[in-house]
Structures are given as structure tokens and as C-alpha cells.
Amino acid sequence: xxxxxxxxxxxxxxxxxxxxxxxxxxxxxxxxxxxxxxxxxxxxxxxxxxxxxxxxxxxxxxxxxxxx
Numbered sequence: 001x002x003x004x005x006x007x008x009x010x011x012x013x014x015x016x017x018x019x020x021x022x023x024x025x026x027x028x029x030x031x032x033x034x035x036x037x038x039x040x041x042x043x044x045x046x047x048x049x050x051x052x053x054x055x056x057x058x059x060x061x062x063x064x065x066x067x068x
Contacts, residue, residue, distance in 0.1 A: 010034060010058040018042055034058050 003009040009016055010030040017027040020042045026033045039047045039060065046063040 006034065006039075006060045007058075010060070011055065030058050034060065 014029060015027065016030055016033060018025045025042050026038055034049055036047060036049055039045050048061050048063060050059050052059045
């Protein structure tokens, strides 16, 4: 399955693969690889990563919109 929404990927996948410049940048369980640093390095986005208290899953939110 291919998902471009990281929150959906964290919710439904046990293992994520992030591709950057046609190569695998990072892969593993969401709780191990979804970090502020990974988002900045791979996607160039400033984000906050927190845990949804109800679903007990990671939640990624953008800090600011850039280039839209």
C-alpha cells in the first residue's frame, strides 16, 4: 500500500519505508522512524510529532506552511 499521508501510514502500517531521491531513506516501525529530524531531512518540513492520546499512535502536524 502506498500512502502519502504520514498520519494514515502511522495508523494503518506496522512498517514504513520512506523514499527520498529514488532511494530508501529510512524504514522501520513508525514509532522508531517518524521523528522531527526525519521529517526535516527527508521532506523539508517543520513538524511536531506527538502521540494521539486516544489511539496511542503517532500524530504529525505541520508547524508552518511553506511554498504553497
